[in-house]
Amino acid sequence: MDLKDWFANRKKNNETAQAKQILSTEEYCALWISCFQCRELLYTRDLRQNLQVCPKCHYHFRIGALDRIEHLSDANSFCETEANLISSDPLKFFDTLSYEDRLKEANQKSGLKEAIITGTCTIQGRPTCLAAMDFGYFGGSMGSVVGEKITRIIELALEQRLPLIIISSSGGARMQEGILSLMQLAKTSAALKKLHDSAILYISVLTEPTFGGVTASFAMLGDIIIAEPGARIGFAGRRVIEQTIRQKLPADFQTAEYLLKHGQIDMVIERAKLPQTIANLIDLHSLDCHQPKPKAIAKTPLKTH
């Protein structure tokens, strides 16, 4: 399905849902959700209108790549790139299920072809390259396709000299592609180095959750690093660390706020303010805007006597 169709379809579905009067239990459950943090019962339509942020406690629910793009980019401005890049199964990996079956399952669950969508768009009128990861597809894990799509969008940003925004949400490298997944850390970081040397702005946005190989590569290499409130971000998972050091970690360990306190990120920005913040940051780094020239200093002749 084309992205534009997807947006149109969803709008239509919302309207028909509103038109219905009598509800089944299933429909009732689909209409109401309890906030994961404050347990408040929320009407899903209100929640969606509030960008999936709890109006009471500001808990930021996880959102998918398509919602993310819809929220960030100006209406109808998003043009998807590399939409047909899909995973193969180079290792013929099999755990309790085959990798191929897991890919099918991920596709059915999320409706996506991979754990990332890339493209160009405008954000409040500013042209950008945008990539959004989706935790709903295979835990947002990075295999060859995610690595390649990230690399290609970096290369596009370099070629078109456009600012790059990557929204990360990932459990880490995709084990089913073995060492090839690990090498995507190298590939994406090397591509970012070229972008960096060309002085093109890269803003990395970290969302719930961002871990492992994604954090240890492009996510932590932003010129500016923004995180969403409450998002959990780290390299190793909390449980693994607790098992290793045999002690309980502080409740706020690896949260966006904790990272801010420890000097790892530039800012924590709530979802509603993200487009404006990104637009402002782009303006502040725009190479088209000239800085004032240094004012000539009047020379006073040196007195010799």
Place this chain on the structure above:
Amino acid sequence: MTTGKLPPLEFELPLANLNTQIEALERQLPNNPALEQEIFELHKQYDNLKRSIYGNLRAIDRLAIARHPQRPYTRDYLDRFDPDWIELHGDRHGVDDPAMVCGLLKLGDYRVLIVGTQKGRNIREKQLCNFGMPQPEGYRKALRCFKHAEKFNLPIVTLIDTPGAYPGMTAEEHNQAQAIAYNLFELANLKVPIISVILGEGGSGGALAIGLTNTILMLENSVYSVISPEGCASILWRQPTKVQEACESMKITAQENKDLGIIDDIIEEPLGGAHHNWNLIAKTTQNYIIKHLDKLNLENDIVEHRTRKFRKIGCFKD
């Protein structure tokens, strides 16, 4: 040092048992010359078994060799490459991580920087080196030395033997993800030739942090993987006992990594593993490094050579 009698690894048990049997018979031989024929046959059987065991090592057997407590570590290689090697210490920001060793030395006709992860031999050393798992400061120390080598136009060799990055609280607080990412970022653009050798365990991001190099070599029984086989087993199978399955599925051996186009060459080990002859494996490794440094000298754009290598890695349908 050639190590003395070593306890056999699990897959070596049939061989060890047969050897005990032969030794027992040989002790009786002076009193019973009729045993000679039987001993001769058993020796033949032993040689066949040895060839068949070491010729058909499974991934999990190689993992055991890669983790052998007597396997030579980074410092053992440095001492044999150049006994006069000079160690460089510290990240210049408050920490010197013993799990990351950096040194300047002569390697044949080359003057090089070697940076490697270090495991400990005894309990005290193991704790000091955090079992070969560097802290973020270790990766930053490595990068500081990489920059030094670049400034003086010295080729870099990295020696990798680490289970991976350390899942610890301060490691997270000191941003180990950023330390690894930043090494990748900077390694991509260093203006000198870089060669890495996986000596034992090539564990995930911790290995890659010094592994984005022009040429990657692996010792015959070393392993290189995206996650430890134990980690993979407990996540995907939800059973820590499925290590063998995880080893097979992830394709962690030197030959598999070569077939996947990740590494460039395999360094042969003494029969049974590098721990049987430290001097020999050090000499062989040195020869391989020099051969590949000679080869890289022919490249006129060493940065382009390196980035092109990694740009190509990935398998997908377009």
